[in-house]
Amino acid sequence: MQIVVNGQTQQAPAGRTLAELLDHLGIDAARVAIELNGAIVRRDRWKETPVESGATIEIVQFVGGG
Numbered sequence: 864m865q866i867v868v869n870g871q872t873q874q875a876p877a878g879r880t881l882a883e884l885l886d887h888l889g890i891d892a893a894r895v896a897i898e899l900n901g902a903i904v905r906r907d908r909w910k911e912t913p914v915e916s917g918a919t920i921e922i923v924q925f926v927g928g929g
Contacts, residue, residue, distance in 0.1 A: 864916035877916070881909040884920070896923045 864877045868888070875884060881904060885892045897904050898921040904912055914920070 864914075866914060866917065867919045869921055875914065879914050881912045881914060881920075884914050885909070885922075888922075890922060890924070894925045896925075897921070898923075 864875055866873055866875050875887060879887065881897055881899065882892065885895070885897075892906075892909070897909065899912065899914070900919055
C-alpha cells in the first residue's frame with residue numbers, strides 16, 4: 864500500500880498497525896511521537912491503530928542535548 868511518511872511517499876505492507884509500521888521502518892518507538900492523518904495518536908493505541916492505504920503519517924523523533 865502507498866502511504867506518506869514525513870512528507871515522502873512510501874510503500875508499506877498492508878494490514879499493519881502503527882507499532883508494526885515503526886518496526887518495519889526501523890524506528891525506535893521509545894523516542895517518537897506519531898500523528899496519523901492530522902491527529903496525534905497516543906502511544907498506548909499504536910498496537911491497535913491500523914495504517915490504511917493513503918494515510919499521512921508524521922513521525923517526530925526526540926533528540927537529547929543541550
